[in-house]
Amino acid sequence: MKMNWEMKLGIVLVLVTVIIYSLKFLILQNPGDTVNYVFNSLGFLPINVLLVTLVINRLLTMRSQRERLRKMNMVIGTFFSETGNDLISLFTRADKDCNTLSSMLDVTGEWGKDSFSGAKKKCENFDYSADLSLDDMAALKEYLMEKRDFLLRLLENPILLENESFTELLRAVFHLQEELGYREEFRELPGTDVTHLKGDINRVYGRIVISWIEYMEYLDEHFPYLFSLQMRINPFDRNACPIVKS
Numbered sequence: 179m180k181m182n183w184e185m186k187l188g189i190v191l192v193l194v195t196v197i198i199y200s201l202k203f204l205i206l207q208n209p210g211d212t213v214n215y216v217f218n219s220l221g222f223l224p225i226n227v228l229l230v231t232l233v234i235n236r237l238l239t240m241r242s243q244r245e246r247l248r249k250m251n252m253v254i255g256t257f258f259s260e261t262g263n264d265l266i267s268l269f270t271r272a273d274k275d276c277n278t279l280s281s282m283l284d285v286t287g288e289w290g291k292d293s294f295s296g297a298k299k300k301c302e303n304f305d306y307s308a309d310l311s312l313d314d315m316a317a318l319k320e321y322l323m324e325k326r327d328f329l330l331r332l333l334e335n336p337i338l339l340e341n342e343s344f345t346e347l348l349r350a351v352f353h354l355q356e357e358l359g360y361r362e363e364f365r366e367l368p369g370t371d372v373t374h375l376k377g378d379i380n381r382v383y384g385r386i387v388i389s390w391i392e393y394m395e396y397l398d399e400h401f402p403y404l405f406s407l408q409m410r411i412n413p414f415d416r417n418a419c420p421i422v423k424s
Contacts, residue, residue: 250337251396254344255404257332258393261325262386265351266413268318269308269383276414279304279387283414285394287405294395301387306380312364315375319358326355343392347385354378 181189270276282300285293310318322329332338333348357378361367367375390413397405412418 246337246340247396248400250341251393251400253332253335253338254341254389254393255397257344258390260328261351262390263411263413264321265382265386266390268310268314269306269379269386270414270416272308272310272314273306273383274309275305275307280414280416283387283391283412285398285409285412287398287402287409289398291395294391294398298388298391301384301391304384304387306383306387308380308383309376310379312367312372315358315361315379316364318379319355319361319364322351322355322358329355343385344389347382347389350378350382350385354382 270279273279279301282297282304285297329348329351333352338345338348357375361371361375394405394408397408407420410418410420410422
């Protein structure tokens with residue numbers, strides 16, 4: 179049987195222990211004290227196991243989770259910088275009710291967990307109605323085709339599987355890209371197909387809004403300087419400007 183490194187390490191440690199106690203017995207010639215020490219060590223062993231498994235392991239797990247969360251949100255931030263904010267701007271321009279949505283997402287530095295949670299619940303129940311023209315659909319098709327390699331790299335990143343909301347957003351974006359990719363001439367599409375495409379567009383619209391709120395909440399809590407920039411380029415604010423004026 180081929181031994182893995184854990185088994186080899188275990189054998190080495192046991193041998194080291196045997197050697198140490200053997201040397202102690204040979205040098206000090208005190209078998210009673212040696213046996214007593216062995217039993218004392220064995221008696222404390224369960225507490226050692228408790229400390230390692232319940233306390234230290236828990237601390238290491240929490241640290242690992244924080245690190246994965248940080249890396250995951252770095253990837254999500256890249257998505258919004260490269261693609262997400264552009265899609266939001268396109269959708270809101272075609273949404274007659276975008277002013278209502280913008281008022282719900284007027285995020286400021288004074289927002290807390292309750293504000294983000296309330297905005298998320300409102301946006302989950304919002305009726306997204308981006309009404310893109312046929313020319314805009316054609317432009318969206320070309321845009322998503324250009325971003326396909328970038329989106330594929332995101333989808334291949336295993337760390338994003340831990341964020342169900344963002345994963346669903348990527349699936350919706352890829353579905354929309356495939357649907358648009360199969361259409362050659364948008365002006366010749368029947369009304370039923372146009373309605374179908376608008377449904378796919380608004381699915382992405384709704385999911386991208388929720389992911390944006392979650393990302394803003396994370397930045398507000400952990401990276402205020404990144405949050406400040408995102409508020410100055412808020413894609414839901416048509417008057418947003420990255421220039422710091424006050």
